[in-house]
Amino acid sequence: xxxxxHELNKFPxxxxxxxxxxxxxxxxxxxxxxxxxxxxxxxxxxxxxxAVCQAFIQLLMFMHINENHGRGYRILAIAFGFYIAxxxxxxxxxxxWFTV
Amino acid sequence: METTNHTPIEYSTEExxxxxxxxxxxxxxxxxxxxxxxxxYLVLHSHTAGGPTSKDLFEVKEFMIExxxxxxxxxxxxxxxxxxxxxNVKGLVAWLVVTLLxxxxxxxxxxxxxxxxxxxxxATLQTSAFLSGFFxxxxxxxxxxxxxxxxxxxxxxxxxxxxxxPVTARKAFIxxxxxxxxxxxxxxxxxxxxxTGLVL
Numbered sequence: 001x002x003x004x005x006h007e008l009n010k011f012p013x014x015x016x017x018x019x020x021x022x023x024x025x026x027x028x029x030x031x032x033x034x035x036x037x038x039x040x041x042x043x044x045x046x047x048x049x050x051a052v053c054q055a056f057i058q059l060l061m062f063m064h065i066n067e068n069h070g071r072g073y074r075i076l077a078i079a080f081g082f083y084i085a086x087x088x089x090x091x092x093x094x095x096x097w098f099t100v
Numbered sequence: 101m102e103t104t105n106h107t108p109i110e111y112s113t114e115e116x117x118x119x120x121x122x123x124x125x126x127x128x129x130x131x132x133x134x135x136x137x138x139x140x141y142l143v144l145h146s147h148t149a150g151g152p153t154s155k156d157l158f159e160v161k162e163f164m165i166e167x168x169x170x171x172x173x174x175x176x177x178x179x180x181x182x183x184x185x186x187x188n189v190k191g192l193v194a195w196l197v198v199t200l201l202x203x204x205x206x207x208x209x210x211x212x213x214x215x216x217x218x219x220x221x222x223a224t225l226q227t228s229a230f231l232s233g234f235f236x237x238x239x240x241x242x243x244x245x246x247x248x249x250x251x252x253x254x255x256x257x258x259x260x261x262x263x264x265x266p267v268t269a270r271k272a273f274i275x276x277x278x279x280x281x282x283x284x285x286x287x288x289x290x291x292x293x294x295x296t297g298l299v300l
Contacts, residue, residue: 012182019175026167026290033295034160043299051291055284062178062280069111074124081131088132092139 018061025050025057108185110273113266123274127281134285137240138292141233145300149228152221154297163294166209167286170245173202174283181276187264192272196256199279203249210242238293241285248278 029050032043059065065074111117145154177199183191214235217223225235255275258268 012179015175015178015182018178019171022171022174022287023168026164026171026287029291029295030160030164033298040299044296047291047295051287054287058174058280058284058287062174062181062283063277064181069107069117070121073121077121077125077128078131081128084132085135085138088135089139089142092143096143 014061018057021057021061022054025054108269108273109187109264109266110184110269112269116266116270119270120274120277123277127277130281130285134237134240134288137233137237138288141230141237142292142296144229144233145296147229149230151227151231152217152223154230154234154293154300157217157221157223158294158297160298162209162213163290166206166213167290169202169206169209170283170286173199173206174280176202177276177279181273184264184269184272184276189259189263192264193256193259196252196259196272196275200249200252200256203245203252203279207242207245207249210238210245214239234293238289241282241289244282244285248275248282251275251278 029047032038032046032050036043038046059078065071065078110120176195180192180195180199183195217231223231225232252275255268255271259272262268264272
């Protein structure tokens, strides 16, 4: 996606923005938990969504997941990992909290 | 989408790009490993057996400092990858050393946290199912970070002795991927363990 020659000779804005966004999202998550007294489910949903956003920032801004050189296989491996993670974690919680 | 005419050095050999792809597959497997530990922790979170609960234990200041150390180290490690692609050994090693120091700071704080839990709060691995899940999940991440520190020292030594070659470049790129991945795992520990521990 990105032209490397071009990327190399300029200030690393992508990384600085990535860092700023991570710090801001972390502080928002803390603020939601400590200062806002939302219902528990709402709080948990918001912080999990913020964490997912942060994971995407790491993958896109720092880990170059979207570069050329075998992008499809790379995204497939990570997407499959995330899929299994969601099934295992959410599935376990759903089963254990299930009440008729 | 379009092919660039400039291939980064770590991808310049077929072996290099295959090993990097292999490492991504490994990271996919690591996500699955951690997902098992997360589900155990979350299912057992309320099983405190009369011992300390997450609200008793977690200190906002402590885990925020740990989080910031790791977030910033991920950033400095990313700057190292940029220097790698400029074939600048000095810049790369300098950023890796900064990353290493931030990682050591993180591990130091985490050890301090664990020691406080065990000695002051009497919250050990055996106290309750909640604490078993906690120490195993957070400890596995800490073990990964410790391993990453040793690994990064080895890569730095190789870079200093051999400079940026297709082989050392691939190694430096992969340790970077590993380090960023540990930051992703920590973000979920921060959210699912520490922040959730303040809510539930």
